[in-house]
Amino acid sequence: MTAKTHNTIDHVVRSLLCTGCGACAGICRYNAITIRENCRGLLTPVINSKLCIGCGFCFRVCPGQGFDFPAVTKQLFGGYPAHPEIGNFLSIHSGYAVKNEIRKQCQSGGIVSAVLIHALENRIIDGAVVSRWNREDPLNTEVFIARNKDEILSASGSKYSPVPTAQIIGTLKNTPGRFAFVGVSCQVHAIRNAHQMMPELSQKIVFIIGLFCQGTMSHKYLHYALAKAGICAQDVQRFAYRAKEWRGWPGDIRIVGKSGNIEHMPSSDRMCAKPYFTPWRCNLCIDKLNEFADFSVGDCRNPLQYGSKSLKEVNFKGHPGISDIIVRTKAGEGVIKMCLDAGVIELKDSSWQDLLVSAQPSRKKLEFTYFAALARILHIGVPSFNIRYIPKNKILNKKLTRYSSITIVILFHYWLIEIISGTTMYVFAIKSIPIKILAWLNRVREKGLASKNCGPEELIVCRDDEDDIC
Template sequence: MIENPGSNTIELVVNRELCTGCGTCDALCPKNAIKLSIDETKGIYIPRINKDICNNCGFCYDICPGNKVDYEKLNHEIFEKEPENILIGNYQDCYTAYSKDTKIRYNSSSGGLITQLLIYALENGIINGALVTRMNKSKPLEPEPFIARTKEEIIEASKSKYCPVPVNIALKEILKSEKNEKFAVVGLPCHINGIRKAENKNKKLKDKIVLHLGIFCNHMPTFVGTELYLKKLKIKEDEIIRLDYRGEGWPGLMKIITSKHTHTNKLSDYWGFIGSHFFYPKRCLMCGDGVCELADISFGDAWLPKFKDDSTGRSIIVSKSKIGENVLRKMSKESHIELNNVSSIEVIQSQTLMIYLKKKNFTVKKSLLKVYPYSKLLRSDFIDNSIALWFYFNVSLSSNPYFKIIIQYMPLKIIKVYCAIFNKFASKKARKDIKSQYDF
């Protein structure tokens, strides 16, 4: 809690626990008075204001995606229409796809589509650089958003980082770039929402960013999840040289290289802990956008039954804008990617629980978390509200210092079973509800 918050600054958002830690305010503060840093207890990034410099202009509050996102207005501005599909937003088409470069595909999260697309855009003069994220070489557990200007740098940034990432702090570099340079940005829904809001206030940014690549996101695990998982594995943080959360096929591995050993853990093993309800920022409970509705193209894992045994990897894609659709088609025509149509229903099927929970349960969430910044939602019944309460209870437990000690020594199996029961119950309800509206 920040004492005596400025009357119209980002501190109001932080105090209401609505900050996503995206970094937009840090990059665009006209006085350069805001710096993001890690809150070690919560394991998330939060902005801190230098009160000696801040003049309370309110710009940070205006551009903050945690505070409010006017989807109706932004949908009209970007896509010139309201979405017909409330679950995935505006779209041109839906696909599954993968890079035809086997090395890129193998070393990415799902199909290597983001990496391949950025390389294509760079090599074909669509962009001069891309805002991406790699892990920091001198602090291997921390992410480092940066502007990649070569194929090698884009590849270096591939794979999902399951920790908080202040992507938008690197917008500073885009603003400082040469006059005619163009850029792509890659981010979670909160990052892309921040960028879209910032573009509305800053014409230079709007002119420079020509491609917005969004990542499907259920939630962003806190640093505490990784920290306690490493303790469970008895790996000392100061011995770590490199940590990758994904890669090496699909669904891939967490690979931890220390000065003594290389440890590998299957996604299904570590996600049960790091991705559990206990390392879930409260702000992610409030998010209503899992598919990154304001991106030009959104990318996720193709979690469809027909691909469950495919160890090579494939992404599920929602192409949203005309520019996004054109790039995908050109890449497919020139044989850089394998691109196959799927229906919007298959996209929802691949992510039923995530998409459903984002659009539901908000009666309870709203009353517990006080503010809800989205407009279009599905109605919630008693069971939905109970699911939301259960979730809120789990998430609240994770900030309790005694619980942190308990969970550190609790067998992984118990945590996995506990979360699996919740997910099974909630998924069943999600499928039943969505089935009544869509032909599954």
């Protein structure tokens, strides 16, 4: 055991760079790491110094401290991203699961669950790593290997809560078979890091499904939602962030009480409160579209796919949802084609322009510039990706490099959220702010961070060690 190793992994946590992915606990051969919830409602590792031998594996697998975009891009795809905003891809589609009962129960168009069920039933995989609400403890999640259709469907739907999905590498090491893995970008980065360290793992994980991710939320959000709905945590039987029963896609918070009572909270209310519960590390994440998955999936928000010019004009009542799909690798292409040929999923070809309208990936890549600058001023951590993005649009570029006073106030306001989110009265304080005020604050924030203008902008990609290509 060396103090340096402790400092290294502890440093990730102390620098607020931990994403709570769980990979460090999964890779440690000495069971020296436990993942625990901290005062901010986030999952972080705790090291038992008596068991640790200082091998450094936990730090090497950690995606929180950064991820080498150029190196892994080269290794997986052979070169620079074909598209700076989307990453490397072979094709782009919109689509959904053909079986309506799957599509309705799942988050977007049900592509993830439909593909996993087909791959399991056709023995392409022996199991799939998925995440569901814990049956005994319905406000906590559990990561497990699903072996049949019912288990896959028990994990359907997005959990905007801390989920240590990559911890499963500890179990996979000792479990024979071939598996699929489903995770958000930071979890997929952890799996790609683990592939480098344990080549046998890349033989076991035959394909990775990446979920788009703009940010998750702390466990404190659940308590906020329950307080808003007037339900005690002990009385909850089932919780869903985006259930489609009430008003169709995109789905609303649905809380089922133990006595059978059902409460709904509109998705717009969830979005208003989201910034107050989003971990600081998510502000420093540049990979919304899960660029290192075999294929990535998200909600389709392109109004044209719903037959309209604006999402506001679409009547979603009863709509089961549509997914965006980015096929990135040959492995991903093989699985998607197999499901398409079998009639399990329905796909329409889409273009990168359509995807930019739908997913707006540049927003995260550009906002990183702001948050990294603030982190440097405050002497806290900045993850290293060895890559930067700058907008081609000169006006936007100027906005990003010249900080207006409103931008500075907004950035410090994010930092204030981070500081006070660990206090016991935090949930109560946010709950007492009317939704209208939260919505107004969100609009001010968007304006100040120029993120509204960061939609389908073309970006230039720069490697940190090759400034001259910018």
